[in-house]
Each structure stands twice: as structure tokens, then as C-alpha cells.
Amino acid sequence: MQAGLPARGREEMPDPNRFASVAQLDGSPRRRYYTGRDLRRAVAIADLRAMAHRRLPRFVLEYLEGGAEEEATLAEERMAYGRWRFLPRQLVDVSQRSLHTQLLGAPAALPLVIAPTGFNGLFHRQGDIALAQAAARGGVPFVQSTMSNDPLDEVAQVPGLRHWWQLYVFGGDEVWQELLRRVEAAGCEALVLTTNAQIFGNREWSARTRASPTRPSVPTLLDAALHPRWVATTLLPHGLPAFRNVIEFIPREHRGLMQSAFWIRAHQPTSLSWQTLARIRQRWRRPLLLKGVLRLDDVRRAIDAGVEGVVLGSHGGRQLDGTVAALDLLPAARALVQGPVALYVSGGLRRGTDLLKALALGADAVLAGRAPLYxxxxxxxxxxxxxxxxxxxEAHDALGLLGARSVGELGPQFLAAPLSCEDPASTRKGGKK
Incomplete structure (x- = not known):
């Protein structure tokens, strides 16, 4: 069963990665994810997730795992990957395979980007720098969030890093203009403008860990004290992290961790519009990606606005609940996005096979958030x-099992469409009308 789903919805919305009961007889053999400390024994993202659950206190886990309201979007993003099924081809020489690709015109070891996530200093000390180091070693870009805790110039100095910056618009125009000046000076390769977070999602389970919007409850504090490894590796010796890239824009009386977060939320303009995008486009001449799109007409408008990339996604199921899964929108979006404009998707990725499904449906790459955070x-x-x-x-092995040698060979011919979706093959030349 998927953690984080309301109890009454768990049987209706099974996780595609749940235990396979067909391989068990009355619960035998007994199966458990690895929860120790030896990273080499983590054989799946689910093991890293189980290790994280053992280490973190509840309030941090609720921030990491939770979605908005009924968490229907959160579940839908995972179920979408389960609905699409592979059609592997056989007797293909797959002795030489590669996941290498081009992202924004530069080489990447695989078609994946570490997505922007905030509060990473709550998960591990210098969490943003740690993610950047992993991205550099893995040969993929890292998108640093406006709500990150490590200074952008320190992150930008990670050797070999492809450094992208995610922008939240808050306060007056002078704030985002100053942020863009600093980001440009730090040498960031691309800007990712988030469009679907100007009103904060109703994340009820996270709210239940607090006695007030800015003060944790007594049970929350007691639970945190029962996780000494997290306290030692995250809070000591510097205490709670701060939003060091934007703290100076916040009044001094609101600069505590939670106080500053809520101040920024209260000062994100609901007037964000295509005109705002046009002003940012005029100021930022490097690659610009628009993140958080879930409508085809918005995809079209983004292309017309001159962006270099569009990221389909629901903000990890943490904003509007009950939306479509971005994965299911990919085939139709791919038909619109041609030429040099990149098409990315975010949300729900847990497996290398998930990555291949997204690529086969038309994505140039996937933004992974929770998986690297685990x-x-x-x-x-x-x-x-x-x-x-x-x-x-997982993706390299599955590529061979699928009968493909490179990500460039992937397409809708490798997938059987869900019954509820139009067959993507029907839109190809010669396909069924």
C-alpha cells in the first residue's frame, strides 16, 4: 500500500510498486525493504525510501511525502506509470546500449534532471550541495530552488555541475530581478519558472504536525527528539536551516525558518501572468523553462512566448488535488512541441522503467524530485x-529487455495504451484512424 494515502482510498488506488502477492503464499516468503545504513544494500528506490523513513521524524516525513487534500493527484502520478504497459521487441542486438542524450544542447549521462525542491536542509545538512554533488557525479543537471537552504554561489562552485535555477516570483519585481542578476553572475545554465505555486496547496497532514502555522506541536517536538541520528546529522551544530538566498528580502521579524516560509507564501502575487513571463523572458536571455503546465493550450502559449522548454507537472501532487497525471498528457503535448523546444515531465518517477515509459511517450527527460531526496x-x-x-x-537493463539500443529509438510503438486513453500509435502515419 502506498504511504500517505487516506485509508479509505488505499484499496482503490494501489501503488504499482506494492508487494506482489502473486509471488507469496499467505504472506510467505516474508518481504521487507532494507532499512539499515549500508547504501550498497539499497537495491531499489523503495529501499532508500524505507531508510529515510527510519531516520526522519514525522514532521519532516510529512513534508517530504505528503500531497494536497485527499492526495488523489499524488496517487494518480504513480498509477499513471502502472497503466502504461511495455510491448518489447525480440531478437534485437542490444549488446551495445546507451542512455546518453542531449539536454539543452549539452550532453547528459541519462535523460534525467534532479528537480527543484525546497527545505533540503531539513533532510540533511547542506542538502542542496549534496544533491548538486550527486548530480555532477551522475552527469545530470541539478535545479536549485528559490527555497533552497545553501547559497547559490556555493552550489554553483560544485565541480562539474550543470547548475539550473528555479524561480518563485514573490514580493516586488525588484526581488526576481535581483535574483536573476545573481543567478546569471553565478553562471547558471538555465532558469526554470514555476507557474503553479502562487497559492499554497492545502497540505493537511503536514499542517497537523503544527500547533500553529509557525510552531510545531508538542508531540512533533517529542517525536523529533526520538530521532537522534537526524538531529546529529541535520540540526547540529547550526540549528534549523534558513532560506539563505532570499533571507535579506524578508523583514527581520519574520526570518525564522517557518516564519520566513509563510511570509514568502503570503507575498507570492496571484497576479502572475503571461505578461510576467514576457518580462522575465526579456530579462533572461539564457534557456528558460516553464514548469507546472497541465493544459495543451498553455503548452502552445509557452512555445509562442519563446521558452526553450516546457515541464509538465503538478508540483508533486502538492498543489491542486484531483488533476490529471502529467504522464498521460505527454503524447498530445509531444505533437505540439517540435523543433528545438524541450518537453520534460515531472512527478511520480520511482523506477528506471518509469523513465523509459516517459521517454517513449514523448518526454526529452524527466525531472525527479522525491527519488533522489530519498x-x-x-x-x-x-x-x-x-x-x-x-x-x-534499472533503465539500462530495461532498455535492453525492451529491445532498444538508445533512448533515441524509444517511441509509442513500445507501449500499449491504457483502455482509458487514445492509442498514441493512432496518431502516427499509417496508424489506425
Whole structure:
């Protein structure tokens, strides 16, 4: 069963990665994910997730795992990967295979980007730098969030890093303009503008860990004290992290961790519009990606606005509940996005096979959020690297089992569409009309 789902919905919305009861007889053999500390024994992202759950206190886990309201979008993102089924081809020489690709015109070891996530200092000390180091070792880009805890110039100095920056618009125009000046000076390769977070999602389970919006409850504090490994590796010796890239824009009386988070939320303009994008586009001349799109007409408008990439996604199921899965939107979006504009998807990736399904449906790459975070929580930078290694190994093996030699060969011909979806093959020349 999927953690985080409301009890009354668990039987209706099974996790595609749940235990396979067909391989068991009355619960035998007994199966458990690995929860120790040896990262080499983590053979799947689910093991890193189990290790993270053992290490982290409840309030951090609720922030990491939870979604909005009924968490229907959170579940839908995982179930979408389960609905699409492979059609492998046989007797193909797959002795030489490669996941290498081009992202924004530069080589990447695999078609994956570490997605922007905030509060990473709650998961592990210097969490943003740790994720950046893992990305550099893995040969993929890292998108640093506006709500990150490590200074952007320190992250940018990680050797070999492809450093992208995610922008939240808050306060007056002078704030995002100053942030872009600093990001440009730090040498960031691309800007990722998030569009679907100007109103904060109703994340009820996370709210239940607090006595007030900015103060944790007594049970939350007691639970945190029962996790000494997390306290030692995260809070000591510097205490709770701060939003060091934006703290100066926040009034002094609101600069505590939770106080500053809520201040920024209250000052994110609901007037964010295509005109705002046009002003940012005029100011930022390097690659610009628009993140959080879930409508085809918005995909079209983004292309017309001159962006270099579109990221389909629901903000990890943490904003509007009950939306479509971005994965299911891919085939139709791919028909719109042609030429040099990149098409990415985010949300729900846990397996290398998930990565291949997204690519076959038309994505140029997948933004992975929780999967590398599980590794970060389990073992810092080395744990995040282990997450990337697992995904790469699974995808490399599955590529061969699918009968393909490169990501460039992938397409809808390798997938059987869900009954509820139009067959993507029907849109190809010669396909069924």
C-alpha cells in the first residue's frame, strides 16, 4: 500500500510498486525493504525510501511525502506509470546500449534532471550541495530552488555541475530581478519558472504536525527528539536551516525558518501572468523553462512566448488535488512541441522503467524530485548518488529487455495504451484512424 494515502482510498488506488502477492503464499516468503545504513544494500528506490523513513521524524516525513487534500493527484502520478504497459521487441542486438542524450544542447549521462525542491536542509545538512554533488557525479543537471537552504554561489562552485535555477516570483519585481542578476553572475545554465505555486496547496497532514502555522506541536517536538541520528546529522551544530538566498528580502521579524516560509507564501502575487513571463523572458536571455503546465493550450502559449522548454507537472501532487497525471498528457503535448523546444515531465518517477515509459511517450527527460531526496535522506550526497545509480541501472537493463539500443529509438510503438486513453500509435502515419 502506498504511504500517505487516506485509508479509505488505499484499496482503490494501489501503488504499482506494492508487494506482489502473486509471488507469496499467505504472506510467505516474508518481504521487507532494507532499512539499515549500508547504501550498497539499497537495491531499489523503495529501499532508500524505507531508510529515510527510519531516520526522519514525522514532521519532516510529512513534508517530504505528503500531497494536497485527499492526495488523489499524488496517487494518480504513480498509477499513471502502472497503466502504461511495455510491448518489447525480440531478437534485437542490444549488446551495445546507451542512455546518453542531449539536454539543452549539452550532453547528459541519462535523460534525467534532479528537480527543484525546497527545505533540503531539513533532510540533511547542506542538502542542496549534496544533491548538486550527486548530480555532477551522475552527469545530470541539478535545479536549485528559490527555497533552497545553501547559497547559490556555493552550489554553483560544485565541480562539474550543470547548475539550473528555479524561480518563485514573490514580493516586488525588484526581488526576481535581483535574483536573476545573481543567478546569471553565478553562471547558471538555465532558469526554470514555476507557474503553479502562487497559492499554497492545502497540505493537511503536514499542517497537523503544527500547533500553529509557525510552531510545531508538542508531540512533533517529542517525536523529533526520538530521532537522534537526524538531529546529529541535520540540526547540529547550526540549528534549523534558513532560506539563505532570499533571507535579506524578508523583514527581520519574520526570518525564522517557518516564519520566513509563510511570509514568502503570503507575498507570492496571484497576479502572475503571461505578461510576467514576457518580462522575465526579456530579462533572461539564457534557456528558460516553464514548469507546472497541465493544459495543451498553455503548452502552445509557452512555445509562442519563446521558452526553450516546457515541464509538465503538478508540483508533486502538492498543489491542486484531483488533476490529471502529467504522464498521460505527454503524447498530445509531444505533437505540439517540435523543433528545438524541450518537453520534460515531472512527478511520480520511482523506477528506471518509469523513465523509459516517459521517454517513449514523448518526454526529452524527466525531472525527479522525491527519488533522489530519498537517497539524500538515507545517506547524504552518497545516498543521492545511489538513487541515481539505481535508476540508471534499472533503465539500462530495461532498455535492453525492451529491445532498444538508445533512448533515441524509444517511441509509442513500445507501449500499449491504457483502455482509458487514445492509442498514441493512432496518431502516427499509417496508424489506425
Amino acid at each position: 537517497g539524500l535522506c538515507a545517506g547524504g550526497s552518497a545516498g543521492a548518488s545511489r538513487a541515481l545509480e539505481i535508476l540508471q541501472r
